[in-house]
Amino acid sequence: MERNLTCIGCPMGCALTVTIENGEVKSVTGNTCKRGEDYGRKEVTSPTRIVTSTVAVEGGRDAVVSVKTASDIPKARIGDIVKALGTVKVKSPVHIGDVIIKNVCDTGVDIIATRED
Amino acid sequence: MENYDLVIVGGGPAGLAAALSARADGISDILILERDDRLGGILNQCIHNGFGLHTFNQELTGPEYAARFISQVIDQKIDYRLNTMVMDISHDRTVTAMNPTDGLFMVKAKAVVLAMGCRERSRGALNIPGFRPAGIYTAGCAQRLVNMEGEMPGRKVVILGSGDIGLIMARRMTLEGAKVEVVAELMPYSGGLKRNIVQCLDDFGIPLKLSHTVVSIEGKKRVEAVTIAEVGADRKPIAGTEERYECDTLLLSCGLIPENELSKDCGVELSRITNGPVVNDSLETSVAGIFACGNVLHVHDLVDFVSTEAKNAGHYAAEFIRHGETSYNTIDIRCDGRVRYTVPQTVRPEAMEDTITVRFRVADVYKGASIVVRAAGRELVRRRKQIMAPGEMEQVVLKKSDLGDADSIEIGLEEA
Numbered sequence A: 001m002e003r004n005l006t007c008i009g010c011p012m013g014c015a016l017t018v019t020i021e022n023g024e025v026k027s028v029t030g031n032t033c034k035r036g037e038d039y040g041r042k043e044v045t046s047p048t049r050i051v052t053s054t055v056a057v058e059g060g061r062d063a064v065v066s067v068k069t070a071s072d073i074p075k076a077r078i079g080d081i082v083k084a085l086g087t088v089k090v091k092s093p094v095h096i097g098d099v100i101i102k103n104v105c106d107t108g109v110d111i112i113a114t115r116e117d
Numbered sequence B: 001m002e003n004y005d006l007v008i009v010g011g012g013p014a015g016l017a018a019a020l021s022a023r024a025d026g027i028s029d030i031l032i033l034e035r036d037d038r039l040g041g042i043l044n045q046c047i048h049n050g051f052g053l054h055t056f057n058q059e060l061t062g063p064e065y066a067a068r069f070i071s072q073v074i075d076q077k078i079d080y081r082l083n084t085m086v087m088d089i090s091h092d093r094t095v096t097a098m099n100p101t102d103g104l105f106m107v108k109a110k111a112v113v114l115a116m117g118c119r120e121r122s123r124g125a126l127n128i129p130g131f132r133p134a135g136i137y138t139a140g141c142a143q144r145l146v147n148m149e150g151e152m153p154g155r156k157v158v159i160l161g162s163g164d165i166g167l168i169m170a171r172r173m174t175l176e177g178a179k180v181e182v183v184a185e186l187m188p189y190s191g192g193l194k195r196n197i198v199q200c201l202d203d204f205g206i207p208l209k210l211s212h213t214v215v216s217i218e219g220k221k222r223v224e225a226v227t228i229a230e231v232g233a234d235r236k237p238i239a240g241t242e243e244r245y246e247c248d249t250l251l252l253s254c255g256l257i258p259e260n261e262l263s264k265d266c267g268v269e270l271s272r273i274t275n276g277p278v279v280n281d282s283l284e285t286s287v288a289g290i291f292a293c294g295n296v297l298h299v300h301d302l303v304d305f306v307s308t309e310a311k312n313a314g315h316y317a318a319e320f321i322r323h324g325e326t327s328y329n330t331i332d333i334r335c336d337g338r339v340r341y342t343v344p345q346t347v348r349p350e351a352m353e354d355t356i357t358v359r360f361r362v363a364d365v366y367k368g369a370s371i372v373v374r375a376a377g378r379e380l381v382r383r384r385k386q387i388m389a390p391g392e393m394e395q396v397v398l399k400k401s402d403l404g405d406a407d408s409i410e411i412g413l414e415e416a
Helices: A034-045 A075-086 B013-024 B041-045 B062-075 B139-147 B164-175 B194-204 B261-266 B303-323
Strands: A002-006 A015-021 A024-029 A052-058 A064-069 A089-091 A099-101 A111-113 B002-009 B030-033 B049-051 B079-081 B085-089 B094-099 B103-114 B118-120 B136-138 B156-160 B179-185 B208-210 B212-218 B225-230 B243-246 B249-252 B256-258 B290-292 B331-335 B339-343 B355-362 B369-375 B378-384 B394-399 B408-415
Touching: A002 A034, A002 B194, A015 A034, A024 A034, A052 A075, A075 A111, B002 B013, B002 B303, B013 B030, B013 B041, B013 B062, B013 B103, B013 B303, B041 B062, B041 B139, B049 B062, B062 B303, B085 B103, B085 B261, B103 B303, B118 B139, B136 B139, B139 B164, B139 B249, B156 B164, B156 B212, B156 B225, B164 B179, B164 B194, B164 B249, B179 B212, B261 B290, B290 B303, B331 B339, B339 B408, B355 B408, B369 B394, B378 B394
Parallel strands: A052 A089, B002 B030, B002 B103, B030 B079, B103 B290, B136 B249, B156 B179, B156 B249, B179 B208, B331 B408
Antiparallel strands: A002 A015, A015 A024, A052 A064, A064 A111, A099 A111, B085 B094, B094 B103, B118 B256, B212 B225, B225 B243, B339 B355, B355 B394, B369 B378, B369 B408
């Protein structure tokens, strides 16, 4: 299998082609430097992201308060986490750093508030 | 009439950093005037991460980044007024403003920092043909609706323009359950940062069509469909390349324009390229004692650079408050066109700091070109870059000791 990626290591934005066989990275091509190869490998094996979103807040200044995952989570779990956030309603006051959901979707990562409501 | 040493127009990242810097420089008498109901400016609605990598060595969200500055402003007991609209700034630095508590009021300032930020280019400025139904928003307007007001502007979305806010909103609307059909970009390159294309479009399988534009909008009450077409080198649509997308929403992310109505009325000279004030190495505009920083000066890619620039503006405003007007020889930084503009546009060789950072943007995508700076026939800087693009701000450092008696500085790009 081949995956085509754009490297985000620097503004070059090399067009990478990562070849994968039996779940193993066989080669990364199209990169100009080592960073491109590293990015290509990580991105096809275990890509992670920080998720940022909002949850509803009751009695606050705004209708919603912004939140994020306290650290990066597997990219494949983004959908589950966003779904979980949709079911939450918190009460004002909310402060930056408050834990909104502990261990969201069993990722071991908390959802924390990023705005004073 | 009230009196303040320093009045700062705008309480976003630029205004906050300028205030803190002037305070650190010994100015106690500072007033920030902010139009919104809170400090922090547009950062409050930028809930995505990626802010502060340079300033705090951490990846923060917009509201978190703003909060770090706001809490310092409060700790330092710097005065600020919210819900306050500045109506006029006069040549002698009298600021006229109004708010619901004080009504109309005037403040005489020893120095003024312009930190009003920028606005989005609207549909009216883009000349898109078609009806004028509901469902057409600037990306930043949609961002406010989703991230502050908890409202979804629509469910099926086409985005015109690949500026960073448009890319960020493509992801945001997708996460909130909308279907983003396509992002169309008029130019053959994206106006946004590469990392945003990867994390906001590629992650969600949203296609980016370069050299494409919107040729028609259908729907009388609400957007019903948008047709895009490929454009040629002349940026005119090519017949036969039209593609129609059924959708209820069109987001526009087609560039930001520094908001300089107040500056213009005050007689501040504006650059036709940046749409921001022309400034010297102390970020002072053509009107003595009036300084500018942040997106009102020129549109930045990263808030970290806004904070750095604003810190300098606050420092130079403090110097002005202490020493008053000075008069030094000023020389121009001339661009070759491939370098579109620089900020600052002029320097004072005798008065400048030992080194200053000159920021600029290039006009097109250049591979393997060198940035070359010359003064008085001497080459001061030559730096090869693998790639430069209009979407990424570049910088060079100028040394005072290099300038000598040069009567201008030339900056441009050369092959290899």
